[in-house]
Amino acid sequence: MNLKELASKLGLSPTTVSRALNGYPEVNEATRERVISAARRHNYRPNARAIRLATGRALAAGHVIPLDTRSEIMNPIFSDFIAGSGEVYARNGYDMILSVVPDDMEETTYRDLRSRGTVDGVIVHAPKTNDSRIHTLKDIGLPFVVHGRSTGSELDYNWVDVNNRRAFQRATEFLLDLGHRRIALVNGLEVMDFAVRRRIGYSDALTARGVAVEPRLITSMEMTEVNGWRAAEAGLSQPAPATAFLCASMLQGMGVRRSIEGRGLKMGRDVSVIIFDDDLSYLRNGEDVPIFTATRSSVKEAGKLAAEMLLSVIHQPDAAPMHRLLEAELILGQSTGPAPKT
Amino acid sequence: MNLKELASKLGLSPTTVSRALNGYPEVNEATRERVISAARRHNYRPNARAIRLATGRALAAGHVIPLDTRSEIMNPIFSDFIAGSGEVYARNGYDMILSVVPDDMEETTYRDLRSRGTVDGVIVHAPKTNDSRIHTLKDIGLPFVVHGRSTGSELDYNWVDVNNRRAFQRATEFLLDLGHRRIALVNGLEVMDFAVRRRIGYSDALTARGVAVEPRLITSMEMTEVNGWRAAEAGLSQPAPATAFLCASMLQGMGVRRSIEGRGLKMGRDVSVIIFDDDLSYLRNGEDVPIFTATRSSVKEAGKLAAEMLLSVIHQPDAAPMHRLLEAELILGQSTGPAPKT
DNA sequence: TCGGGCCGTCAAATCGCTTTGGAGCCGTCC
DNA sequence: GGACGGCTCCAAAGCGATTTGACGGCCCGA
Numbered sequence: 001m002n003l004k005e006l007a008s009k010l011g012l013s014p015t016t017v018s019r020a021l022n023g024y025p026e027v028n029e030a031t032r033e034r035v036i037s038a039a040r041r042h043n044y045r046p047n048a049r050a051i052r053l054a055t056g057r058a059l060a061a062g063h064v065i066p067l068d069t070r071s072e073i074m075n076p077i078f079s080d081f082i083a084g085s086g087e088v089y090a091r092n093g094y095d096m097i098l099s100v101v102p103d104d105m106e107e108t109t110y111r112d113l114r115s116r117g118t119v120d121g122v123i124v125h126a127p128k129t130n131d132s133r134i135h136t137l138k139d140i141g142l143p144f145v146v147h148g149r150s151t152g153s154e155l156d157y158n159w160v161d162v163n164n165r166r167a168f169q170r171a172t173e174f175l176l177d178l179g180h181r182r183i184a185l186v187n188g189l190e191v192m193d194f195a196v197r198r199r200i201g202y203s204d205a206l207t208a209r210g211v212a213v214e215p216r217l218i219t220s221m222e223m224t225e226v227n228g229w230r231a232a233e234a235g236l237s238q239p240a241p242a243t244a245f246l247c248a249s250m251l252q253g254m255g256v257r258r259s260i261e262g263r264g265l266k267m268g269r270d271v272s273v274i275i276f277d278d279d280l281s282y283l284r285n286g287e288d289v290p291i292f293t294a295t296r297s298s299v300k301e302a303g304k305l306a307a308e309m310l311l312s313v314i315h316q317p318d319a320a321p322m323h324r325l326l327e328a329e330l331i332l333g334q335s336t337g338p339a340p341k342t
Numbered sequence: 343m344n345l346k347e348l349a350s351k352l353g354l355s356p357t358t359v360s361r362a363l364n365g366y367p368e369v370n371e372a373t374r375e376r377v378i379s380a381a382r383r384h385n386y387r388p389n390a391r392a393i394r395l396a397t398g399r400a401l402a403a404g405h406v407i408p409l410d411t412r413s414e415i416m417n418p419i420f421s422d423f424i425a426g427s428g429e430v431y432a433r434n435g436y437d438m439i440l441s442v443v444p445d446d447m448e449e450t451t452y453r454d455l456r457s458r459g460t461v462d463g464v465i466v467h468a469p470k471t472n473d474s475r476i477h478t479l480k481d482i483g484l485p486f487v488v489h490g491r492s493t494g495s496e497l498d499y500n501w502v503d504v505n506n507r508r509a510f511q512r513a514t515e516f517l518l519d520l521g522h523r524r525i526a527l528v529n530g531l532e533v534m535d536f537a538v539r540r541r542i543g544y545s546d547a548l549t550a551r552g553v554a555v556e557p558r559l560i561t562s563m564e565m566t567e568v569n570g571w572r573a574a575e576a577g578l579s580q581p582a583p584a585t586a587f588l589c590a591s592m593l594q595g596m597g598v599r600r601s602i603e604g605r606g607l608k609m610g611r612d613v614s615v616i617i618f619d620d621d622l623s624y625l626r627n628g629e630d631v632p633i634f635t636a637t638r639s640s641v642k643e644a645g646k647l648a649a650e651m652l653l654s655v656i657h658q659p660d661a662a663p664m665h666r667l668l669e670a671e672l673i674l675g676q677s678t679g680p681a682p683k684t
Numbered sequence: 685t686c687g688g689g690c691c692g693t694c695a696a697a698t699c700g701c702t703t704t705g706g707a708g709c710c711g712t713c714c
Numbered sequence: 715g716g717a718c719g720g721c722t723c724c725a726a727a728g729c730g731a732t733t734t735g736a737c738g739g740c741c742c743g744a
Contacts, residue, residue: 026722047701
């Protein structure tokens, strides 16, 4: 059932039917009713392919997910992020197109999406410092929103981000207040921009209190459980072991906990741990009582906001760049306590 | 730069240019060369929207991700699955369209995808027993491949699945061989078909050895860390506590471990644990030495196979239904050992 | 030399919608 | 009574590709 058939069934022209369905004013309300009910009755849905060609819009948003060529690790926050954005797209009649692309092919992908007209805009995931994709996208004129920011880019662009620096600064201060002095940072890879910001927050807090930043207490690895365990093993087996760990993710935190308990110590009493909690639906930080003390910011919510921003950018391409900085909450759990007496 | 422009630049008709680029035989090799190099030079890419309308194909595959209306939990295996399928689609010039949909809206979504012509076929995720989506899809004639199976459906359909029953049967036998008799099953929700199959494998193994299946040792919850912990707390605090746990996922296994270690026991010595390991990229089971003894089957690989199957179904809609049953490997880790002497 | 077949190319129709530029009808105002 | 507007509606021209059917050369065999 297509527009022409429906029109002829109604004894109307395709023009009128199209206008009736799309809410244009130049059609009599009575006929509009007639058209709408006939459309429903015959189960008519306009062909998306034709609409796209006719309007020159793709009615689709792209998410280009970089897949690290060496490690092949997918970012685990990704599924919750798209759960958030997907909802927004669905509500607005947009499709969500995913490309999982080896990270050295991203630029080609953007150019392709643009010149073939597959999408109206894209979300940029996992920005690095001085990320070249921002230039590329500005260059080819494809609307985009970055989830995160890229230090070093002199361009202004649309982004949604968490205040990573502040979150880690606060967490570090909290540990300092508890008397901890040897606080280990279990960071993500510092090619990622957010990881750099987190380290800065951490160092700033230490420095402000006159506590030296010790490189031996800082690790920067992919955010997995095993790497968390490894970092804790290193931090706890030193002559002057860490008394607290600040982790960039829940999974790392779980690895740290495994190391602590494997040594017969108790988390929250002998060693304190704070994590960054993305509030992933399948990785909740306990239920009523949080397991980990955490700085929390929902990644699903970020996905929603980014999608909304993208749609607005698509509709008003010439508007000034938009920014949205989210603050993480500091949540008190069972994994922190006063520094043990030396 | 579109086809017409390119054609006029070359002094050729659009027809010829189109044929040259698409490898049709009725065009002179010399002109083909000329066309191809001109296309490259002018950076011409055919407009996907036009191709879709002209050919009547969507050149896109849909993944409808059910979002549990109550718990809002995304399945964590999902990101690795689409990493696998995405690669296949990309290689074949297909787009991947994702719809994250409240589970009571899935049917509407399928009908919509079909009648608006957004996709050529879909992958069905997370089938339940007697899943109505299979009927719906057959009914509306949209090609599909199920990741998993649905017991109770009398229809024959395309699927890619792991031999869940066998995997859990083998794991249970392995624990029995180690002398364990009180083996707890930490299962997923048994509305999911795969969870039912796993329980059957578990019970079959016990029954075959004359060990009674004790309901008090079986839990069936969403597969999170906290639920794993909870199940272990229950299983370990009974008068005759479990000596081994068989978990449906790595996250549950981590929760079980937390409970074990929280009681001052040692996993692998005092209590044994086997997990089902989906080989998720961000949740590796250790590195060289696996942490958990596990039945392992890569969900990314399953994604690849499902996508390949879907493409083949799209191209040959009338072929007989295809099936692919994957066997899980049994991997020996550090989490299992002989049952402690009573 | 003429007709038939093959090769290479093209004009035009098509896909299913949107959108521009009227057209017809009726009522109002001068 | 005629011009002008406002309502409704329609015919036709797009969007940018694919694809059908046909046509002009050229070669070959009769």
